[in-house]
Amino acid sequence: DTGVSQDPRHKITKRGQNVTFRCDPISEHNRLYWYRQTLGQGPEFLTYFQNEAQLEKSRLLSDRFSAERPKGSFSTLEIQRTEQGDSAMYLCASNDYQETQYFGPGTRLLVL
Amino acid sequence: AQSVTQLDSQVPVFEEAPVELRCNYSSSVSVYLFWYVQYPNQGLQLLLKYLSGSTLVESINGFEAEFNKSQTSFHLRKPSVHISDTAEYFCAVSDSGTYKYIFGTGTRLKVLA
Numbered sequence: 337d338t339g340v341s342q343d344p345r346h347k348i349t350k351r352g353q354n355v356t357f358r359c360d361p362i363s364e365h366n367r368l369y370w371y372r373q374t375l376g377q378g379p380e381f382l383t384y385f386q387n388e389a390q391l392e393k394s395r396l397l398s399d400r401f402s403a404e405r406p407k408g409s410f411s412t413l414e415i416q417r418t419e420q421g422d423s424a425m426y427l428c429a430s431n432d433y434q435e436t437q438y439f440g441p442g443t444r445l446l447v448l
Numbered sequence: 449a450q451s452v453t454q455l456d457s458q459v460p461v462f463e464e465a466p467v468e469l470r471c472n473y474s475s476s477v478s479v480y481l482f483w484y485v486q487y488p489n490q491g492l493q494l495l496l497k498y499l500s501g502s503t504l505v506e507s508i509n510g511f512e513a514e515f516n517k518s519q520t521s522f523h524l525r526k527p528s529v530h531i532s533d534t535a536e537y538f539c540a541v542s543d544s545g546t547y548k549y550i551f552g553t554g555t556r557l558k559v560l561a
Binding site: 340367369371376377378379380381384391392427429431434435436437438439440441442444 | 452457480482484489490491492493494499538542546549551552553554
């Protein structure tokens with residue numbers, strides 16, 4: 337069991353560019369969650385998947401954000417036309433119909 | 449709607465002293481409660497959780513938390529802290545449906561030598 341992995345760990349981009357993050361959950365975990373954590377704040381829920389179905393999206397997830405989990409395994413989170421306000425740590429977590437979520441190391445995004 | 453309040457943003461404490469990190473929640477349904485720890489530039493690690501049963505839960509590294517339904521609290525305590533406990537601690541609540549977490553704003557524990 338290798339845990340939840342995220343790639344890249346760090347991303348610096350210019351305002352207006354598109355970025356994509358990847359999350360690989362723990363093998364056979366059917367639920368996958370995305371959170372965003374800004375400096376000095378707790379993580380905020382963005383969206384979650386049960387297998388390949390995206391079941392809930394937060395209002396924080398504007399039209400510029402899209403998440404997919406095409407085969408019910410890894411997931412991607414894309415941000416189009418990035419803004420400076422998108423700078424944050426993006427965390428991924430997974431579980432298997434249990435209460436406890438297991439978090440990855442996060443992807444830290446800096447938009448210049 | 450569920451919410452979590454961590455009143456203390458920073459808690460400095462001397463090594464080997466006791467510490468309490470406060471967490472209060474609001475929810476209209478039964479909840480699950482968690483404490484996670486985050487070290488610099490890392491993800492969140494589960495410290496302990498309350499799901500049901502005994503209201504006092506313990507972690508393997510000496511932390512404990514007590515679920516108090518009447519006061520809607522889930523405070524984290526440790527009788528004697530170490531330098532290595534310096535980190536940010538997050539309290540979270542979830543429900544039995546989506547299991548998505550609602551986090552507090554975190555408490556930065558700074559253990560001083």
